[in-house]
Amino acid sequence: MNKDKKIELGITVKKDQDFSEWYTQVVQKAELADYSTVKGCMIIRANAYSIWEKIQEYLNKKIKKIGVKNAYFPLFIPESFFKKESEHAKGFTPEVAWIANTEEGERLAIRPTSETIMYDSYSRWIRSHRDLPLRINQWCNIVRWETKATRLFLRTREFLWQEGHCVYETKEECDKETLEYLKEYKNLCEELLALPVLIGKKSESEKFAGALYTLSVEGVMPDGKGLQMGTSHNLGQGFAKAFGIRFLGEDGKEHIPWQNSWGVSTRLIGALVMVHGDDKGMVIPPRAAENKAVIVPILTGDNEKVLKRAKEVFRELGKFNAILDDREGYTPGWKFNDWELKGIPLRIEIGPRDIEKKQIVLVRRDNYEKMSVKDKNLSEEVERTLDLIQENLFNRAKKLMDSKIASVKNKNEFKKAIENKMAVKAYWCGNSECEKIVKNEFSVKSLNMPLDQPKNIKENCFCCGKKANVICYFAKSY
Amino acid sequence: MNKDKKIELGITVKKDQDFSEWYTQVVQKAELADYSTVKGCMIIRANAYSIWEKIQEYLNKKIKKIGVKNAYFPLFIPESFFKKESEHAKGFTPEVAWIANTEEGERLAIRPTSETIMYDSYSRWIRSHRDLPLRINQWCNIVRWETKATRLFLRTREFLWQEGHCVYETKEECDKETLEYLKEYKNLCEELLALPVLIGKKSESEKFAGALYTLSVEGVMPDGKGLQMGTSHNLGQGFAKAFGIRFLGEDGKEHIPWQNSWGVSTRLIGALVMVHGDDKGMVIPPRAAENKAVIVPILTGDNEKVLKRAKEVFRELGKFNAILDDREGYTPGWKFNDWELKGIPLRIEIGPRDIEKKQIVLVRRDNYEKMSVKDKNLSEEVERTLDLIQENLFNRAKKLMDSKIASVKNKNEFKKAIENKMAVKAYWCGNSECEKIVKNEFSVKSLNMPLDQPKNIKENCFCCGKKANVICYFAKSY
Numbered sequence: 001m002n003k004d005k006k007i008e009l010g011i012t013v014k015k016d017q018d019f020s021e022w023y024t025q026v027v028q029k030a031e032l033a034d035y036s037t038v039k040g041c042m043i044i045r046a047n048a049y050s051i052w053e054k055i056q057e058y059l060n061k062k063i064k065k066i067g068v069k070n071a072y073f074p075l076f077i078p079e080s081f082f083k084k085e086s087e088h089a090k091g092f093t094p095e096v097a098w099i100a101n102t103e104e105g106e107r108l109a110i111r112p113t114s115e116t117i118m119y120d121s122y123s124r125w126i127r128s129h130r131d132l133p134l135r136i137n138q139w140c141n142i143v144r145w146e147t148k149a150t151r152l153f154l155r156t157r158e159f160l161w162q163e164g165h166c167v168y169e170t171k172e173e174c175d176k177e178t179l180e181y182l183k184e185y186k187n188l189c190e191e192l193l194a195l196p197v198l199i200g201k202k203s204e205s206e207k208f209a210g211a212l213y214t215l216s217v218e219g220v221m222p223d224g225k226g227l228q229m230g231t232s233h234n235l236g237q238g239f240a241k242a243f244g245i246r247f248l249g250e251d252g253k254e255h256i257p258w259q260n261s262w263g264v265s266t267r268l269i270g271a272l273v274m275v276h277g278d279d280k281g282m283v284i285p286p287r288a289a290e291n292k293a294v295i296v297p298i299l300t301g302d303n304e305k306v307l308k309r310a311k312e313v314f315r316e317l318g319k320f321n322a323i324l325d326d327r328e329g330y331t332p333g334w335k336f337n338d339w340e341l342k343g344i345p346l347r348i349e350i351g352p353r354d355i356e357k358k359q360i361v362l363v364r365r366d367n368y369e370k371m372s373v374k375d376k377n378l379s380e381e382v383e384r385t386l387d388l389i390q391e392n393l394f395n396r397a398k399k400l401m402d403s404k405i406a407s408v409k410n411k412n413e414f415k416k417a418i419e420n421k422m423a424v425k426a427y428w429c430g431n432s433e434c435e436k437i438v439k440n441e442f443s444v445k446s447l448n449m450p451l452d453q454p455k456n457i458k459e460n461c462f463c464c465g466k467k468a469n470v471i472c473y474f475a476k477s478y
Numbered sequence: 479m480n481k482d483k484k485i486e487l488g489i490t491v492k493k494d495q496d497f498s499e500w501y502t503q504v505v506q507k508a509e510l511a512d513y514s515t516v517k518g519c520m521i522i523r524a525n526a527y528s529i530w531e532k533i534q535e536y537l538n539k540k541i542k543k544i545g546v547k548n549a550y551f552p553l554f555i556p557e558s559f560f561k562k563e564s565e566h567a568k569g570f571t572p573e574v575a576w577i578a579n580t581e582e583g584e585r586l587a588i589r590p591t592s593e594t595i596m597y598d599s600y601s602r603w604i605r606s607h608r609d610l611p612l613r614i615n616q617w618c619n620i621v622r623w624e625t626k627a628t629r630l631f632l633r634t635r636e637f638l639w640q641e642g643h644c645v646y647e648t649k650e651e652c653d654k655e656t657l658e659y660l661k662e663y664k665n666l667c668e669e670l671l672a673l674p675v676l677i678g679k680k681s682e683s684e685k686f687a688g689a690l691y692t693l694s695v696e697g698v699m700p701d702g703k704g705l706q707m708g709t710s711h712n713l714g715q716g717f718a719k720a721f722g723i724r725f726l727g728e729d730g731k732e733h734i735p736w737q738n739s740w741g742v743s744t745r746l747i748g749a750l751v752m753v754h755g756d757d758k759g760m761v762i763p764p765r766a767a768e769n770k771a772v773i774v775p776i777l778t779g780d781n782e783k784v785l786k787r788a789k790e791v792f793r794e795l796g797k798f799n800a801i802l803d804d805r806e807g808y809t810p811g812w813k814f815n816d817w818e819l820k821g822i823p824l825r826i827e828i829g830p831r832d833i834e835k836k837q838i839v840l841v842r843r844d845n846y847e848k849m850s851v852k853d854k855n856l857s858e859e860v861e862r863t864l865d866l867i868q869e870n871l872f873n874r875a876k877k878l879m880d881s882k883i884a885s886v887k888n889k890n891e892f893k894k895a896i897e898n899k900m901a902v903k904a905y906w907c908g909n910s911e912c913e914k915i916v917k918n919e920f921s922v923k924s925l926n927m928p929l930d931q932p933k934n935i936k937e938n939c940f941c942c943g944k945k946a947n948v949i950c951y952f953a954k955s956y
Binding site for chain 2: 099
């Protein structure tokens, strides 16, 4: 039974052979997400939801320190709100799901994003400069009626996210904090999720519908595709004008405020799978793991003694929220596979011989390294090893990402890199015509333009050959 | 300006004169919730959402200890799922909102509760007794297309809740845990929210659509109306049969499992307002308060010195997450009113004379009691006072609830009690005919029947005069 189960439960393709199939298998078999009977919708299972809770916990702490408060706005948005900001309406209308049975006459959309429903309230709440800055965030579900094929975590008709919506007196404040939230996203990705990101500005054609400009953190996945992992938009004054948000300044005059909005979604969990997962399944970075270790007692002789010791270790490692796998009817080997599949960062083995030697065995999920640790150093060693795993996952991912980005000088090199499943870093004139060309010819989009640009660019645009103005990343994208 | 502002912002009716108007004013003026442009929907503002976060934190800790894991299921439910359990379908169909633009043929409901969408997955996930018990909870938004008038937190078309859904091998386990979750709700209400509750079983006609039986915690509000504050349903095997959930038992045979579901919602915040609020506004019990104290520097002379000391106190009281109200342009009196309106449990005043005396002044929100506290005892005294406030709020609420419940012997007494805006405790035959009579004649429903019933009831039913079988609470209800 053991062997059969293993084959049935394990991942049956290699990550570097069939990345797409590998991804779907890991997500489903590690019980991270499942398809729903409803087309295009996903079930976020407990193993992934606990990662989402870690993301919430991390981000809430950071944004509350800045002064952001969480709230909750309605799921339904009147059609007329959508039309108030024309660029916004154009960008989102094709993806909106509508409610059928409203007696009120006007159609109601299910929120694809909440700018319009929130700013309607803001226009009533904001009166004076004393009410600013106003910083509100909500954690909620979002519906976009996608017609493309469903990819769990990456493209589904419903997903979870947070959306922050702030209002400021001046453009300077708004610019400053728009960048600040982006940097929190960078920290979230790097510190908690061990995911390296490219931080930069979106091109004009890729910015948020209705924004002045959009900043983003982007990842490059092992298949060379780009993944937008978080965005922070300076919305300018467009929405404020459309929704009649005004404030009385200290000068006694009426002014139009500046706004931003910023969000990350459950898509981050998809990135986590793609970047850290391996042929045996999911790998959760320790800081994002609800259960940082699993204790597997090796029951081959004096089971009572081993179980007793395993329970002691379980209690001693309380702060790591370890799992004690004392299930009967499964071999240790089967359990090893099961927890490797699910991505628990550290395995702790305890057998009769370990007890004699007053030690336990640690096995790292990231590199399968095995080490014996003396009982007296247990807690510190576990902590130290978890830190090493976190660090190694980030470094490995950084190296991987760097290796997937090709610096190219012309369209030919660009084409070759894309064919080799790479993302591309290139000098660009900044003209959207060149973007259109690579989109049409190679199905490639611009990701973002690094915030720190060189001062006197002498290079030419990879596409049109005219004078380049920026460095920009391009890739096929999720 | 000060005086005008006070009139504009404060509550303009007394709680015991116009309870309904008082409630709406407190909810809106304390910035707990607001109406949305979308009929029947509410905005949960930051001051209330932070209470919801405290509820989440409290309950997550308790249910995770039992073994419950959080997950997230789709918002959309295919119409055919609804029809699978006939009682359930009958109960919920009238309130369902539907999606207009699905190309898939079948109509999609927006979840009014998630039994059906979750159990469809359970039928695929559960194979063996080893998969049981399965305990999953989700925090999500819920839509019920109410046609009655909207009451913020109490009756809205969308609200937030948690719904736990567990599966067990035996009825005994299911009974036991159905009660256990109810007791967690009682603890949540009493310990965190300082709200006393009646814990009991719903009558046959008031139980959940599709359940074997429903347990509930109910509150009696200051206007004598009952408020259902949490329910835990033993669903029996009905849903398992309808959705084909089966498991292979240790005996090698196929069995049908037992299920329960249980939930509390943002309605709890409505109870909090009604029970603890007073003529000056909201009163948040300390344990449910994000900010447990507010520091108001009394700026009348040596402002620099006072502000310096206020900042020191602010830092010293870090663990209470105090607010330092150093806003300019507002008098201390205006600030006192503002924070009383918002319900911050404790006010800390610091003036020049307090600094001289090496003291600060504490003012309790629950009873306006004012006391001087020596600087050296600051943190302990704040902690002690917050505990006293929490305790006093519960005791006061308990006394109030008890005073709002009349023990009645017959229909005449029943009628009088209801006319006097009381809830009723009565011996009842248990027959739904008598329930119908009081519903028709007095618009009164049964709340619940206490779990500990006397053994040999000799009394007669308050309504039909036949032999009584149970003690039951009745009231008009929200």
